[in-house]
Amino acid sequence: MKYGYFDEKNREYVIDRCDVPVSFTNYLGLENMCTVISHNSGGYSFKGSPEYGRITRFRPNGVPLDRPGHYVYLRDDETGKYWTVSWQPVGIDLKEAEYVCRHGLSYSKFECKYNGIIAEKTLFVPLGHDVELWDVKVTNTSDRKRAISLFSYVEFSLHQIDLDNKDFQMGLYASGSSCTEGVIDYTFFYHPDMHHFMTADFEPDSYDCVRDEFIGNYRSESNPAAVENGRCSNSSKLGGNHCGSLHKQFEIEPGQTIRAVLMLGAGGAEQGKKTRKMFADHSVVDKAFEQIKNYWRSRLANYQCITPDEGANVMLNTWTPYQAATCVTWSRFASFIEVGGRTGLGYRDTAQDTISSSYLQPDKVKQRLVELMRAQTSEGFGLHLFDPAMMDESGDAKANLPTVLLSGDSDQSVHIPELKDVCSDDALWLVAAVCEYLKETGDIDFLETEVTFADEGSATVYEHLKKALDFSAKHVADNGICQGLRADWNDCINLRGGQSSMVTFMHYWALRLFNEVAAYLNRDDDSERYSEIASRIKQAAAANLWDGQWYLRGFTAEGRKIGTDEDEEGKLFLNAQSWAVMSGLSEHDKAIRAMDAAYDKLFDRYGLHLLWPAYSKPDDGVGFVTRVYKGIKENASIFSHPNPWAIIAECMLGRGDRAFEYYTAMLPFYQNDMMEIRQAEPYSYCQFVMGKDHTDHGRARHPWLTGSAGWFYTAATKWILGVRPTFKGLEVDPCVPKDWDEFSIVRKWRGSTFNISVKNPDHVSKGVKSIKLNGQEITGLIPVQQPGTDNDVQVLMG
Amino acid sequence: MKYGYFDEKNREYVIDRCDVPVSFTNYLGLENMCTVISHNSGGYSFKGSPEYGRITRFRPNGVPLDRPGHYVYLRDDETGKYWTVSWQPVGIDLKEAEYVCRHGLSYSKFECKYNGIIAEKTLFVPLGHDVELWDVKVTNTSDRKRAISLFSYVEFSLHQIDLDNKDFQMGLYASGSSCTEGVIDYTFFYHPDMHHFMTADFEPDSYDCVRDEFIGNYRSESNPAAVENGRCSNSSKLGGNHCGSLHKQFEIEPGQTIRAVLMLGAGGAEQGKKTRKMFADHSVVDKAFEQIKNYWRSRLANYQCITPDEGANVMLNTWTPYQAATCVTWSRFASFIEVGGRTGLGYRDTAQDTISSSYLQPDKVKQRLVELMRAQTSEGFGLHLFDPAMMDESGDAKANLPTVLLSGDSDQSVHIPELKDVCSDDALWLVAAVCEYLKETGDIDFLETEVTFADEGSATVYEHLKKALDFSAKHVADNGICQGLRADWNDCINLRGGQSSMVTFMHYWALRLFNEVAAYLNRDDDSERYSEIASRIKQAAAANLWDGQWYLRGFTAEGRKIGTDEDEEGKLFLNAQSWAVMSGLSEHDKAIRAMDAAYDKLFDRYGLHLLWPAYSKPDDGVGFVTRVYKGIKENASIFSHPNPWAIIAECMLGRGDRAFEYYTAMLPFYQNDMMEIRQAEPYSYCQFVMGKDHTDHGRARHPWLTGSAGWFYTAATKWILGVRPTFKGLEVDPCVPKDWDEFSIVRKWRGSTFNISVKNPDHVSKGVKSIKLNGQEITGLIPVQQPGTDNDVQVLMG
Structure with a gap:
């Protein structure tokens, strides 16, 4: 049983049965603004932080699933019949209508055919703008002129999610709305600099800023009063629940397609007006969409493979790196599972996510690495969950809250846990994360960058790595095995004073990676010191584990x-x-x-x-x-x-x-x-x-x-297909199923392209007989090549 | 325009138009278990704490309003037509059906007439049990035998509300369900001692423990799949979302009424079985309901009045004391406004609530006073929001959470704020609260009870009061006016080092009340000291304010x-x-x-x-x-x-x-x-x-x-009607509209009853010419009378 299929040509996953019993989600936005959106257009937006920069509201784990969302309602003004461009929330019987959702890379497209009308809605966040565009096209496939009303709908959220969830005596009185010149402005009186807006390229015939006016009593997103009536009530208010609904009636000739662009953004009415003007020009919208497509096209081109396995090809060329990169950008706390209740980054997961995606987005990875080091203490351990903003002296700290702070809540200083609350593995991931970044980019100078510690002082990146290793070396039991502390990678193994073999092995692994760096830099004293620690661990493990x-x-x-x-x-x-x-x-x-x-x-x-x-x-x-x-x-x-x-x-x-x-x-x-x-x-x-x-x-x-996703990507590309960057060159060391005849990889690395073709006539799993680089036999690593060059690599296994 | 009326005879507010645009709520439960319930039977239950003892789930500020709730669905098994005993969630067209909700004192009753069936459902929590009973009666008013299926429905909640709101990677895997011997057992594997149950006096024909099986995909409480199908799917699971639905088909003869009792409780399957057995006997249910009625009948009998004003009579004899007492018992954090996100008690509001309700529930008030003193620091100020459990060495602290605690979260010690985060008024309310309790009960020994401070040490109640006064006396500016600190009564006036006239006046007021105590106890040194402080304040106020x-x-x-x-x-x-x-x-x-x-x-x-x-x-x-x-x-x-x-x-x-x-x-x-x-x-x-x-x-x-509510009650009963307990007797000092001819009060005080009749032939507002006690003229206070006596008091104003 299936609900959709992979459209390889368009790099889309196409859901053609929308009654999926769970949420199939996607992420829009690559910079500041993010929307998590389901196959039924349910979901929410935020700017910066899903905890305190929320823009639209979402009721997670709800009944029905995934309400509210970013909806477009259509209404046949002759008959009063109405539906949504996504299947839900109106949920027309699937026997009467066709609905498709296409989740693409940083965009989602919703299509429906119903009642002689074909409609589509594409949601994406253009690069360089904190606005979500809804590119809507409505085609009259019937043989008569049609009067179709279009309504947008989002429910705005208080920007701080805890208050929005549960303190309605403050939350419901902190925000207000108005609509002028076609721009709905959602404001926070207590926080004059924070606004959100909803606007469109059309002059609205009516609007609603008040949720309960749009929806109506004892109704829901399935049957909003405004849509049923064919008109909004031009509501706005200070206090209460707010929404963004703009309504316009279109007359559509047979065969004609009308296009409307809606815009949901961060910023006030002025920003809304500027945005409206800009994207009223549909060629600007088209160009912005093409930029998103190009963003991924060019990045994914850094690694493409053709193997005998279809699934591996589809996932490795598109979906797995997309997932890994999205996790680096938006972290886990923006999802339908953790809905912004926790904020910031998880130390170990962020470190690991960077490992697999530095070839896709080296700048973002570098930023995250610096943030991870800022969240490392001078003792060497990492803060398990942290908000990078709190360590960033140049950035904004958390926004003001619409309440008098409760006792103790005003303390926004960084909390340094006691040893018993430290995870024994967090900072060890940093070592690998930095090493992989260096091997990918060759940005060796990064090691000399000075970065502050979470508690006090600062050190170079290189010294940060040593601190992580030293922390683990210090916290070993008498038998030489690392202590488990609050947890190691497994959050649910809580050994405190007991010992963890996993973190012991991880320590050994991180030492090995670090020693490659030390050797590359000819830091012989460090090489000696950390090699000695590694050999002590090896003995302890052999004796005890x-x-x-x-x-x-x-x-x-x-x-x-x-x-x-x-x-x-x-x-x-x-x-x-x-x-x-x-x-x-x-x-x-x-x-x-x-x-x-x-x-x-x-x-x-x-x-x-x-x-x-x-x-x-x-x-x-x-x-x-x-x-x-x-x-x-x-x-x-x-x-x-x-x-x-x-x-x-x-x-x-x-x-x-x-x-x-x-x-x-x-x-x-x-x-x-x-x-x-x-x-x-x-x-x-x-x-x-x-x-x-x-x-x-x-x-x-x-x-x-x-x-x-990141580790699967690493395992498949670096260990199965076996092409691994090192400090000095590309290592080629595949380990594949014996029945594979051949596979090929296009790999961009340090500015040049390697077209790698691997033949396996002897049907081995491992072993490289020969490598030809641009026709010349080489042994060992493929050296770094002149940037801009295209290089042919022929590998013979056996 | 109205949605209901006051039924004075039954002490009920009757909502006969159920499409109210907001929630009309009521509170069930007087001891450990509480349910907040709306006129459409939406709402939630908890045991002890709405933050970490939650039993059923509620989506506050939702669309539609007030979902889910504690519902009974009925289904006509011949036609498949179904509805709920409360109007929502099925929401039959109000032109086709009649719905009534009766909010009584600690119970709510839902009635409907539809489809030839009259049904009613009474919800209440019997004294002595942590269970909510649903007493359901279904009458066939048609002229043929009917097959009617009955389904209960609640959605269970993770017991800790923060996780339930937003961390679904833990929350959805922490609880499980099963159904054996007609008892649905909702469990938390990580917390083996915590269970909730749902059972009934009937043998179910089918059941559902899994929410999404009962509701079905893309459906809601309005059209659950199980009800539409006429049968549950006997679902249960470890992990996921859980519900309590028990289904039974009844054959009902014309004119016949069947009765079914459903039970939602705290405790495991064994507790469920015991409860089931007990309340399967309907006479036990009737008796338990009568006990609730009597609880309020006897308590409200302590104060009843007849004035020329109908509204005053209705509110003072029933609703205002009911609201004030409910606030003392359940505090603000159990509501639809603050839905358990904050826990425990607000210092100032709790202190004030006790002022008006010690005649209704002296034991509860005494308990709260002790809790307030435990939340007072040895410096004298109160902790603005606090959880009494944290200061109670004998009690359970917070329950374990279904996650590895995050750094710092494991710290459950009491947080003592810095001075800048202290509210300047909190502890001053304590003085009045204790004084009113003493005047009402005569429990003077209470002053000698030793109570701990929140930080360190302990003192007698009497000394606690002095600490509060001393704190305010210490934190005055050079001009003698009290500092405002974080806030005074007005949470939004944040003066920090500035000064507050209100808290200055409050300090004077508290000193005056305390001096009555000191005088009564002949503590002349204290009288002198605190009178002197009071006179300094008076001068400072005159000079500055x-x-x-x-x-x-x-x-x-x-x-x-x-x-x-x-x-x-x-x-x-x-x-x-x-x-x-x-x-x-x-x-x-x-x-x-x-x-x-x-x-x-x-x-x-x-x-x-x-x-x-x-x-x-x-x-x-x-x-x-x-x-x-x-x-x-x-x-x-x-x-x-x-x-x-x-x-x-x-x-x-x-x-x-x-x-x-x-x-x-x-x-x-x-x-x-x-x-x-x-x-x-x-x-x-x-x-x-x-x-x-x-x-x-x-x-x-x-x-x-x-x-x-408490302050309105105090203002009306003690100042307008003017009967005030003092240490030595009842003071009678009305201040009424001049056109009042007369009014009367029945007041029980210190064990005896005073039938007070006040005549106002001269049509004055204030002034008492004469008082006759049992026929004898007296001057000044009405002295304490022999317990058990009935006393006639004739007051003549003029």
């Missing part, structure tokens, strides 16, 4: 083993195996045994489970993971994020068939036809898939959440 | 006058006048001039405006009040809470006609027929009425919010 058939996950504060065959539950953890291998720490034979155990015990058709068997009894020594239902999230679901780590580990072991089996098992593309099981959108990796211990086994939940 | 025609509201930190005729805006503030008089500080002639100015400039048909003229320009020296739209809330609305202070002041000045004019202007009863203006329910005082500078002038907003 092998359980006999696989690696342990760690120890509780009382010294009990976690992830041991001796236990009844939680015997085997995926991450302990994949990280032992991926970090380069494990000896080969143990690596093989550990990864085989993972395959045997954790894998099924949807991917690798996080642990086995699921916990059924609370055990606070291990952590919150034992308090989650079986098969859900951290308690033995098929968590997406760690699956690519296993792929990387298998590639390091040379087992390309298994690596690719893991890759395709979780590939959303291949679940497009089984939506009765998956449910979630098939163009986005989800946070997790329900595990075999749950009645909803196979159901995917939380699309767009960070970390997963 | 008179503006020439009225009293100033204070001074900004830079020394600018506030509330002066010299300004263009904010010339005159109500509270500065009423408190100058009510505190007893003002000289008589200034009192008259000040109160006349208030009458001239601030009064209109809906009551007294808070200030005049409204502010139009932000002035942060004055405070947030200048950042609110004109005519709304603190910026020159008709704020309810301060109106009774003006009534008390006028009574002290002997101007009974004006006092009563103020009283009736705001009396909700008299706005029952003008709901097109008032909108809000006419049985409850609202926080404010839109002022004359707003387009919605006259509209009342925020029913049930604390403070207002």
